[in-house]
Amino acid sequence: MSVLVPVTFALPLLAAPLLAGAGFWLPRRADDVAGILAAAATTVLAAIVLVRSFAGSSVYWFGGWRPRGGVSLGISFVVDPLGAAIALLTAALVTAALVYSWRYFDEVGTLFHVLVLLFLGGAIGFSYSGDLFNIFVCLELTCVAAFALTAFRIGEEGPIEGAFNFAVTNTLGAVLILFGIGLLYGRTGALNLAQIGRALEGRSPDGLVVVAFALLVAGFLVKAGAAPFHFWLSDAYAVAPAPVCVLFAGVMTEFGLFGLARIFWTVFALPLDDAFGLVRWTLVGFGILTAIVGALMSFLQRHVKRMLAFSSIAYTGIFLIGLGTLTPGGLAAAGLLVIAHGLSKGALFLGTGVMLERMHSVDELALRGRGRGFWISGLTWFAAAVALASPPFVGGWQGHEGLDHASTVLGRHWTAAFIAAVTIVSTGAILRAGARVFLGWGDRRDPLLSPEPDEEPEGEPERPALLLALPAAALAAAALAVGAVGTLTPHALLAAEQFTDTRAYAATVLEGRASQAPRRESPPTSAESVVWALVATGGAVGLAAFGLWRRRLPAVLRERVGRAVVPALDALRTVHSGHVGDYVAWLTFGTAVLGGLLAFGVLQ
Amino acid sequence: MSYAPYAVAVWLLLAGLFGIVTSKNLIHLALCVTVAQSGTYVLLLAIGYREHGTAPIFSDVPRSRRAVDPVVQALTLTDIVVGVTVAALLLALAVKAHERTGTLDPAELRELRG
Amino acid sequence: MTRQSRVGLCAVGLAGLAALLAWGIAGLEPFGHYPGPYGTILNAVEPQERHAANVVAAVVFDYRGVDTLGEELILFCAVMGLAFLLRENREENTRSVRDRASSDAVRAVGIVAVPVVVLLALDLIAHGYITPGGGFQGGVAASAGLLLVYLAGDWRAMRRAGPLRLVDVAEAGGAAGFVVVGFATLIAGGAFLENLLPLGTFGKLTSGGTIPVANWCVGLEVSAAFVLIFLEFLEEIMAERARDR
Numbered sequence: 036m037s038v039l040v041p042v043t044f045a046l047p048l049l050a051a052p053l054l055a056g057a058g059f060w061l062p063r064r065a066d067d068v069a070g071i072l073a074a075a076a077t078t079v080l081a082a083i084v085l086v087r088s089f090a091g092s093s094v095y096w097f098g099g100w101r102p103r104g105g106v107s108l109g110i111s112f113v114v115d116p117l118g119a120a121i122a123l124l125t126a127a128l129v130t131a132a133l134v135y136s137w138r139y140f141d142e143v144g145t146l147f148h149v150l151v152l153l154f155l156g157g158a159i160g161f162s163y164s165g166d167l168f169n170i171f172v173c174l175e176l177t178c179v180a181a182f183a184l185t186a187f188r189i190g191e192e193g194p195i196e197g198a199f200n201f202a203v204t205n206t207l208g209a210v211l212i213l214f215g216i217g218l219l220y221g222r223t224g225a226l227n228l229a230q231i232g233r234a235l236e237g238r239s240p241d242g243l244v245v246v247a248f249a250l251l252v253a254g255f256l257v258k259a260g261a262a263p264f265h266f267w268l269s270d271a272y273a274v275a276p277a278p279v280c281v282l283f284a285g286v287m288t289e290f291g292l293f294g295l296a297r298i299f300w301t302v303f304a305l306p307l308d309d310a311f312g313l314v315r316w317t318l319v320g321f322g323i324l325t326a327i328v329g330a331l332m333s334f335l336q337r338h339v340k341r342m343l344a345f346s347s348i349a350y351t352g353i354f355l356i357g358l359g360t361l362t363p364g365g366l367a368a369a370g371l372l373v374i375a376h377g378l379s380k381g382a383l384f385l386g387t388g389v390m391l392e393r394m395h396s397v398d399e400l401a402l403r404g405r406g407r408g409f410w411i412s413g414l415t416w417f418a419a420a421v422a423l424a425s426p427p428f429v430g431g432w433q434g435h436e437g438l439d440h441a442s443t444v445l446g447r448h449w450t451a452a453f454i455a456a457v458t459i460v461s462t463g464a465i466l467r468a469g470a471r472v473f474l475g476w477g478d479r480r481d482p483l484l485s486p487e488p489d490e491e492p493e494g495e496p497e498r499p500a501l502l503l504a505l506p507a508a509a510l511a512a513a514a515l516a517v518g519a520v521g522t523l524t525p526h527a528l529l530a531a532e533q534f535t536d537t538r539a540y541a542a543t544v545l546e547g548r549a550s551q552a553p554r555r556e557s558p559p560t561s562a563e564s565v566v567w568a569l570v571a572t573g574g575a576v577g578l579a580a581f582g583l584w585r586r587r588l589p590a591v592l593r594e595r596v597g598r599a600v601v602p603a604l605d606a607l608r609t610v611h612s613g614h615v616g617d618y619v620a621w622l623t624f625g626t627a628v629l630g631g632l633l634a635f636g637v638l639q
Numbered sequence: 640m641s642y643a644p645y646a647v648a649v650w651l652l653l654a655g656l657f658g659i660v661t662s663k664n665l666i667h668l669a670l671c672v673t674v675a676q677s678g679t680y681v682l683l684l685a686i687g688y689r690e691h692g693t694a695p696i697f698s699d700v701p702r703s704r705r706a707v708d709p710v711v712q713a714l715t716l717t718d719i720v721v722g723v724t725v726a727a728l729l730l731a732l733a734v735k736a737h738e739r740t741g742t743l744d745p746a747e748l749r750e751l752r753g
Numbered sequence: 754m755t756r757q758s759r760v761g762l763c764a765v766g767l768a769g770l771a772a773l774l775a776w777g778i779a780g781l782e783p784f785g786h787y788p789g790p791y792g793t794i795l796n797a798v799e800p801q802e803r804h805a806a807n808v809v810a811a812v813v814f815d816y817r818g819v820d821t822l823g824e825e826l827i828l829f830c831a832v833m834g835l836a837f838l839l840r841e842n843r844e845e846n847t848r849s850v851r852d853r854a855s856s857d858a859v860r861a862v863g864i865v866a867v868p869v870v871v872l873l874a875l876d877l878i879a880h881g882y883i884t885p886g887g888g889f890q891g892g893v894a895a896s897a898g899l900l901l902v903y904l905a906g907d908w909r910a911m912r913r914a915g916p917l918r919l920v921d922v923a924e925a926g927g928a929a930g931f932v933v934v935g936f937a938t939l940i941a942g943g944a945f946l947e948n949l950l951p952l953g954t955f956g957k958l959t960s961g962g963t964i965p966v967a968n969w970c971v972g973l974e975v976s977a978a979f980v981l982i983f984l985e986f987l988e989e990i991m992a993e994r995a996r997d998r
Binding site: 641642643644645646648649652653656657660661685686687688689690694695696697698702706707708709710711712713714716717720721723724725727728730731732734735 | 756759760763767770771774775778779781782783784785786787789791792793795796799800806807808809811812813817820821823824827828830831832834835838839883884885889956982985986989
């Protein structure tokens with residue numbers, strides 16, 4: 036049992052209250068430094084844990100309570116490569132966010148650092164945990180820290196509303212998860228994932244198992260921000276400060292999907308073996324809906340942070356499509372996309388931070404041309420957007436390729452085209468915004484874009500320009516490079532194979548039998564993927580141009596297309612009303628639909 | 640009798656959800672979230688009950704005596720703390736909303752639209 | 754969305770959800786027939802393995818100690834967030850506000866009740882692993898004792914009894930304390946949060962090993978957290994009163 040595992044988890048959790056208690060007496064810069072050191076140390080530890088996890092999953096039993104006769108008495112952390120990778124990604128993004136926030140939140144003392152460190156600790160616990168209730172508790176720690184972080188600029192109305200909607204919807208997601216946990220506990224009398232999986236194995240699933248699965252999936256999809264549970268996401272991202280959005284977009288919604296994958300592959304994969312078909316279709320269906328809603332809404336925004344929020348929702352849809360294939364290949368592809376997306380979105384959100392601090396607005400139209408002098412930020416913006424568009428061997432390329440391959444293996448040839456379309460629309464919006472702000476291109480007015488209240492710029496002291504620009508540039512460069520690193524795909528496939536092997540997981544946890552997935556060769560680069568990647572990149576640029584210079588098209592053409600398309604777009608926009616009652620109504624309806632579909636699939 | 644407590648748990652959840660959707664007051668809304676959460680407490684505690692079982696505290700009761708499940712009680716304890724903290728945050732946000740806008744009606748807080 | 758469409762959508766969803774949940778709970782054992790094995794095994798082995806009479810306390814602080822760690826930090830996190838939310842933009846100085854309880858009888862009851870409540874709370878915490886009670890329960894009761902200072906007395910007295918800075922530090926100390934216990938057992942060669950202290954005699958205050966230590970950390974943190982919540986919300990009201998004057 037490696038000692039590093041609990042230390043990586045507990046280090047930020049120790050640093051946070053110590054920093055809070057001692058913050059009053061520490062000199063001004065010391066708390067910034069202490070926070071960054073704690074986060075950096077955790078990042079290093081998480082990296083070591085990741086490297087070691089490739090040699091085989093390790094199990095750590097807290098309190099020294101080992102299982103007796105197949106019954107676990109304590110809480111275990113089971114570290115496999117995929118979980119370790121998410122923990123490392125979180126730690127790295129937290130460190131970047133803390134560096135960016137140097138002197139940003141001066142008035143609040145140590146509060147920001149404390150909340151972010153607690154966010155990190157909860158995230159690491161969540162990624163490593165092998166106990167169903169412990170996963171819930173760690174996820175709640177992360178989310179409560181997130182609620183508090185969203186409301187940071189509490190002087191304005193927007194953050195209050197955003198934080199409120201976020202907290203209510205997310206808590207209801209947690210309630211659904213708890214109901215699922217209760218049902219599973221009532222059947223199996225266990226909270227350890229491996230033990231529950233063993234207990235459910237062999238019997239065909241009845242109502243309780245299906246409903247528990249449906250509730251858990253619904254709860255995790257709420258946390259992930261999949262449609263129709265996604266409304267809170269655009270509100271929260273729009274009002275949270277930029278470094279906080281980096282964390283949200285990079286990892287927080289990904290936790291929802293990770294949780295879903297984790298409980299599926301440890302508990303439900305074997306009992307639901309016969310029903311894979313409809314479970315796949317349900318998950319992929321929700322993924323498709325999410326991607327469409329996210330992509331369309333992102334193109335209709337002028338509030339740049341809200342645009343990025345909807346783009347993240349679109350990507351959640353893509354991740355869900357990959358996860359929904361229920362194959363290691365799809366899971367690996369989703370994982371690679373998560374990394375590339377997290378880095379790119381991080382860079383883009385830090386870019387909006389620059390917009391707020393230096394250009395004093397996040398309204399795309401108001402910012403037209405104001406970004407002309409900021410050439411580092413402009414380059415970073417376009418680099419990050421290109422990484423998202425994923426031309427061959429750049430950015431999310433490996434993930435997209437893996438996803439195309441995984442879908443083709445299942446006989447679904449439409450996936451590559453669909454994902455290219457989603458990429459075109461959401462990345463096109465980002466390119467359009469970048470061109471308007473940093474190059475001054477495009478029309479001055481655009482009635483199609485949603486009017487949004489402007490965000491008030493923070494009255495911060497003038498922070499050095501490099502501090503603002505460099506973290507974003509670093510993230511964007513990393514995002515671009517990720518596509519070219521050849522060893523990523525085989526490692527991702529290895530991690531996914533280990534993650535999806537239910538029986539090996541149970542054996543490792545309950546009997547201590549070490550295991551390691553056989554090394555799989557990554558499939559050769561397919562020409563089809565290259566073509567779709569080029570189509571996506573070219574299409575994104577084309578759509579951005581359309582967005583900028585739509586007026587120059589012949590009026591007749593515009594009117595015809597407008598009459599067909601605009602009512603639907605307006606309806607979509609109206610649904611996003613900002614009213615928490617609407618959000619919860621959709622949550623209830625969505626859960627019922629999800630449960631109905633899964634029930635239908637399993638009962639077949 | 641045998642499934643009534645579970646039905647109560649389900650009822651609390653559904654009533655809480657309905658309350659949130661139809662609420663016109665942020666404080667009422669925060670309390671409806673609490674109601675929905677109490678559904679989970681009732682579910683967990685009902686699952687752990689054993690007929691003729693006593694509390695799992697053996698200071699004055701022989702250890703061989705049948706006791707109810709201690710684990711769900713621990714889970715509910717954790718759950719309640721989480722619920723209370725979220726309720727406190729929601730109420731603080733409601734107070735701030737009233738201070739800022741003078742209203743507690745969610746329909747009036749419509750900054751984040753579209 | 755109009756109110757009608759919202760309620761309609763919700764009603765459809767609730768109907769579906771009700772049907773699903775009914776189907777799900779039909780698969781549970783009838784009420785009163787807990788199948789085990791987790792709880793049954795713990796009830797059987799805990800008394801001799803940990804010597805704590807209250808098995809629930811042993812589950813909370815020992816077997817599932819990491820959950821309690823997480824939960825303590827959630828409380829800490831939320832209260833810090835709440836304190837920040839409410840302290841921001843609070844311009845009024847509430848030191849001038851007294852808001853005394855009007856009746857002498859109430860004040861007399863308060864003088865007797867406050868020490869009784871606080872002692873009772875401390876007793877609840879102290880005996881938490883022998884009898885029903887524990888850090889959480891006793892902590893909330895202790896904070897109620899301090900609230901009683903305001904309810905039966907006046908605002909200035911409560912502020913003096915629980916100075917904000919001290920409460921902040923106490924809360925942080927309690928939260929950090931629990932994590933330190935974990936690290937201490939790690940450094941001592943065991944697992945994180947392993948119970949390495951001598952287990953003492955069953956039924957006495959010295960039983961349980963590290964359970965009493967964790968118990969008191971939680972008691973400190975919870976009482977400080979709830980005092981902070983009360984103080985912050987009351988400050989809001991007092992600030993409004995100061996403004997109205």
